[in-house]
Amino acid sequence: MSDIAAAPIARTALSFPGPVRTTDGWETTARHAAGGLRLADLGPLVKLTVRGPADGSVRAALGTSFGHTVRPRGGPLAGALVVGSGPGEWLVLGAPGTGGELLAGVRSIIADSGEFASVVDVTHGRALVRLTGADTPLLLSKVCAVDLADRVVPDGAAFRSSVARVVTDVVRDDVDGTRSYLLHCERSSGQYLADSLVDAGIEYGIEVGAPTEHDDATGHPR
Amino acid sequence: MMLLTCPNCGARNVSEFRYVGEAKSRPDPETATPEQWRRYLYFHRNPAGWIKETWYHGSGCRRYFGIERNTVDNAQRPAGVTS
Numbered sequence: 001m002s003d004i005a006a007a008p009i010a011r012t013a014l015s016f017p018g019p020v021r022t023t024d025g026w027e028t029t030a031r032h033a034a035g036g037l038r039l040a041d042l043g044p045l046v047k048l049t050v051r052g053p054a055d056g057s058v059r060a061a062l063g064t065s066f067g068h069t070v071r072p073r074g075g076p077l078a079g080a081l082v083v084g085s086g087p088g089e090w091l092v093l094g095a096p097g098t099g100g101e102l103l104a105g106v107r108s109i110i111a112d113s114g115e116f117a118s119v120v121d122v123t124h125g126r127a128l129v130r131l132t133g134a135d136t137p138l139l140l141s142k143v144c145a146v147d148l149a150d151r152v153v154p155d156g157a158a159f160r161s162s163v164a165r166v167v168t169d170v171v172r173d174d175v176d177g178t179r180s181y182l183l184h185c186e187r188s189s190g191q192y193l194a195d196s197l198v199d200a201g202i203e204y205g206i207e208v209g210a211p212t213e214h215d216d217a218t219g220h221p222r
Numbered sequence: 223m224m225l226l227t228c229p230n231c232g233a234r235n236v237s238e239f240r241y242v243g244e245a246k247s248r249p250d251p252e253t254a255t256p257e258q259w260r261r262y263l264y265f266h267r268n269p270a271g272w273i274k275e276t277w278y279h280g281s282g283c284r285r286y287f288g289i290e291r292n293t294v295d296n297a298q299r300p301a302g303v304t305s
Contacts, residue, residue, distance in 0.1 A: 066283070086282075086283050145234070160231075161231075161234065162281040
């Protein structure tokens with residue numbers, strides 16, 4: 001028996017039939033999706049929830065408000081995706097393994113603001129998928145009542161609503177001009193949500209697969 | 223399907239909300255008689271017309287808000303936020 005303990009492996013909320021791979025300490029599906037409509041498990045991404053005054057210094061430092069998103073180019077949250085997920089509520093998504101830095105970054109923002117605000121690392125408590133493809137609005141229209149037209153939900157917009165009857169943060173984050181949405185929900189509802197999306201997407205030829213190696217942590221091309 | 227207009231999220235399917243009840247002032251528990259307290263808890267105006275209500279947007283912004291709704295035709299108009 002080896003006296004070297006194996007590194008712990010975390011599992012995302014989602015599992016799919018087929019091979020798995022381990023990257024950054026997370027076990028995810030190794031299936032490859034190359035079709036026009038793809039669902040990718042982004043569970044390993046760091047997820048922080050921030051709460052504070054809806055219109056104060058924290059909001060100004062995070063750079064976005066309810067219904068909008070931003071990718072800070074510099075500062076403590078550089079490279080992350082900051083989502084205004086509710087009034088006085090934000091979701092910060094970052095590359096796997098950057099949780100400590102992002103948490104420290106948000107804590108410094110809160111400390112500098114002097115406001116009553118909080119940040120919690122919910123990486124292991126939430127599910128996150130990316131749905132990409134031109135037919136994505138058609139698929140989502142089967143499970144979500146919100147109008148996804150450009151004038152209502154343009155690229156970079158975010159909202160929270162019922163998707164397949166699961167309370168879900170929906171973030172439009174187009175990839176190279178192709179419609180793409182991030183869907184974020186409680187971990188225990190994640191598998192159900194993903195299965196519902198796959199069911200709804202069968203008629204459009206949906207495929208489940210890992211983000212390609214050319215994608216960065218949030219599934220965006222480098 | 224009825225649509226309800228959340229002041230934060232806009233018009234949404236009513237199934238995203240929880241009906242909290244008719245908005246009315248709460249009597250002081252220290253001085254209210256049992257009759258007044260019972261009336262506050264269990265008696266409602268239930269008019270055929272405009273009524274001020276509190277709703278909770280559980281599937282959206284997770285905020286309580288007040289709205290005026292016409293019980294005859296479900297027409298709505300904004301009211302002050304109650305929380």
